[in-house]
Amino acid sequence: MKEINWNYPKTLADAAKLVQQENVVPHGGGTGLLLRNLSGIDGLIELSQLPLRYINVTNGIIEIGSMNTYAEVVSVLMKVDPEHILVKSLRNSANTPLRNRITIGGSIAMFPPWSDLVGTLLALDADVMLIGKNDGQFPVEEYINDKDVRDKSLITAVKFNLSKWRSYHYRDIRTKSDYPAFNITILLKQIMNKIEDSRVIIVGTVKKYSRLTIIEEYLINRDIGKINIEEIEKLVEVKFAGKRIEDPEYSNHLASIELGRGIEQILRGH
Amino acid sequence: MEGAFTVNGKNKKFTFTSDERLLFTLRENGYTDVKNGCQEGECGACLILLDNKPVNSCQVLTASAIGKNIKTVKGIGDLHSPHIIQRAFVETGAVQCGFCTPGMIIASYALLRDNPDPSEKEIKNGLDGNLCRCTGYMKIIEAVKLAAERLGNGVVE
Numbered sequence: 001m002k003e004i005n006w007n008y009p010k011t012l013a014d015a016a017k018l019v020q021q022e023n024v025v026p027h028g029g030g031t032g033l034l035l036r037n038l039s040g041i042d043g044l045i046e047l048s049q050l051p052l053r054y055i056n057v058t059n060g061i062i063e064i065g066s067m068n069t070y071a072e073v074v075s076v077l078m079k080v081d082p083e084h085i086l087v088k089s090l091r092n093s094a095n096t097p098l099r100n101r102i103t104i105g106g107s108i109a110m111f112p113p114w115s116d117l118v119g120t121l122l123a124l125d126a127d128v129m130l131i132g133k134n135d136g137q138f139p140v141e142e143y144i145n146d147k148d149v150r151d152k153s154l155i156t157a158v159k160f161n162l163s164k165w166r167s168y169h170y171r172d173i174r175t176k177s178d179y180p181a182f183n184i185t186i187l188l189k190q191i192m193n194k195i196e197d198s199r200v201i202i203v204g205t206v207k208k209y210s211r212l213t214i215i216e217e218y219l220i221n222r223d224i225g226k227i228n229i230e231e232i233e234k235l236v237e238v239k240f241a242g243k244r245i246e247d248p249e250y251s252n253h254l255a256s257i258e259l260g261r262g263i264e265q266i267l268r269g270h
Numbered sequence: 271m272e273g274a275f276t277v278n279g280k281n282k283k284f285t286f287t288s289d290e291r292l293l294f295t296l297r298e299n300g301y302t303d304v305k306n307g308c309q310e311g312e313c314g315a316c317l318i319l320l321d322n323k324p325v326n327s328c329q330v331l332t333a334s335a336i337g338k339n340i341k342t343v344k345g346i347g348d349l350h351s352p353h354i355i356q357r358a359f360v361e362t363g364a365v366q367c368g369f370c371t372p373g374m375i376i377a378s379y380a381l382l383r384d385n386p387d388p389s390e391k392e393i394k395n396g397l398d399g400n401l402c403r404c405t406g407y408m409k410i411i412e413a414v415k416l417a418a419e420r421l422g423n424g425v426v427e
Contacts, residue, residue, distance in 0.1 A: 004288040006271070006333045030331050031311065038289050046334050071323075095399030096377065098311050100323040101330070176398060177312060 005043040009050065012131055012156065018045045019132040020152040028067055028103035032110035045154075052105070052156055062162050063129075066105025066155045070094070070117075073104060085167035085187060089120045095177050105155040111144050111208065113241075114179040116171065118144065119203035122211070123185045126160035144208075165189055165199075168262035172204075172254060180204065182240065182255060186262045188219065195219045195227075202255055206239040215259070224267055229260040273336035277301060278345030286332040292318070293327040296342065303344045303372050307401075314400030317373035318342050324380040326399070343372035346379055355379055355417040355426075364413035366404035373400050378414045383426040387418055 007024070009015040018024055024043035027033060033044075052067035055076045062080075064073060070090040077084045093099060093116040107117045108128060121140045128143050130136060133152035140158070143149050165187040171180040182204030189197040198219040200212040214235050219227065236256035240248040274283045277296070286295045293316045296304045304327055307315030311326040318327045319341040347353030355378050358364075365371050374397065381388060381396030388396065393414045402410060 001287070001289060003271075006288060008336075027331070027334060029329075030334060031329050034291075034329060034331070044288075044331075044333070048334065094311075095314075096396060097314060097317055097324045097326045097399040098329065101311075101325050 001039060002042075004038060004041055007043055007045045009045060009047075012050060015045055015047065015050055015154055016131040016135075018043070019154040026105070026109070026154050028106035029069065029101040030106075031098060031102050032106050032112065035112075047105075047154075057162065060162050061159055063157050063159045064104055065157050066103060066108075068104050070099040070102050070104075070107075071096070074099070081162070081164075083167070084162075085120050085123065085165065085169060085185060086117075088167060088169040089116045089171075089183070089185065092116075092171060092176075104158055108140065108143065108155055108158065109150070112179075113204050113208055114181075114183075115203055116169075116180065116183055119183055119185045119201040119209055120169065121158060121160065122209065123187050123199040123201045124160040124165075125199075126158050128155050129157040129159065130154065131156055163189075166266045168266050170258045170262055172251075172258070182251065184255065184259055184262060186259070186266060188263070188266050190224070193224050195222055195224065200259065202238055202259075204240065206241050210238050212236065212238070212259075219263075227263070227267065229264050232263060233257060233260040271333055273333060275335050275338050275340060277340045278342060284332070288333060290332045291328055292320075292330040292332045292335050292340075295332040296327060296340070301342050301344075303342050305369055305372055307369070307373075311399075312401070313370070314373040314377060314397075315370055317376040317400065319345075319376060319380065322380075324376055324399075341376075343375050346375060353379070354420050355382065355413075358417035358420065359410070359413040362409050362413040362416055364405060364409040370400060370402040370404075374402065374410055378417065379426060381414070382418055382421060386421060386423045386426075388414070390415075 007018050025041050027044040027046050047067055052065040054065040056063045074087055074091045077087050111118050126140045127137045130153040132154045134149055138149055168186040170184040172182045173180050185201045187199040198216045200215045203209045233256040238252050238255055240251040271288050272285050284295055305315035307313035309328045311329040316327040317324050321338050347356050377397050377400050393411050
């Protein structure tokens, strides 16, 4: 194993220069890095001395520094909005010691198929703030789909609107500490008796994630009394890789039932 | 590589490779109270407090711990001067083979420091990163309850 050169920048400007070098990778909590082979890496950038551990709420926009851990985000958001979808998705992720180590930035950059974070951020239409080769604000969706946006760039923060959604998050696990085979995020906005807006994301599919626009379109502008859960379940058609669960068809069946349950729970509280 | 960090109140310089995990650096330097279990962050046997937060030392690259504060189970209490939590584990029979115990004590210590009067559900959540293959967990939960009762709302330190 060749030596990895560790860098300890003290300013964001230094980190922005370092991240543009070949084979030099940011190190946040390290849990994602340890799952991959480090032998192809020439250098690591230790981010813990940078001012990236903060959470600000200004004019209804929340900005979370990329070095915040899952535990820190849950702890702060619990005070702002205990029913927030990120509280629901992150508080059960992994286990207590890992939640003290997994960072927001690392989780977005790595985006593993069991991610409890990225689906939720996609549903929230969140943006990432980048420095390095690409400097500025980019939608999370663009960041995860565009290699050029990710290339030689460091996530410094994630931003999203703190608007009030009614929400549901489901992790498909067999034991509490299991990696989810897939997870579902549902966000609904209701005005009077109608659904005004909706977001439905499943993570863990063949293409890593799927946005179920067919379900979103079914729900939007529909009278709550006319929402038929069985109809929704029939609309779910998601391709799973079948690597972690034996049968992709069975996974689709499970996802459709859980999605129906989630919508039922949001609308009718059971 | 070389780097210094504080273990159980003593600042020391350590030598390690650039891809070494903190678990191995600690054990190779005599801190064998940090147990080597799954090496995947699943079992909690290698739990330590890193800057006061319980983390799996198998999931920490040593080079990222430079300048930080580490506490192992012996930093909480030892045979000659056991902590109330350690006494509670012994008295309730929460220790059988003992392999998971250092991690369990660290997790309990962090839990009771932040939440002096946890419910059973909160205890289970606080210890959700620690596996035990002997006791079936009931006695461990009893031990945490007993320690919480004895500590009252007092400082865990």
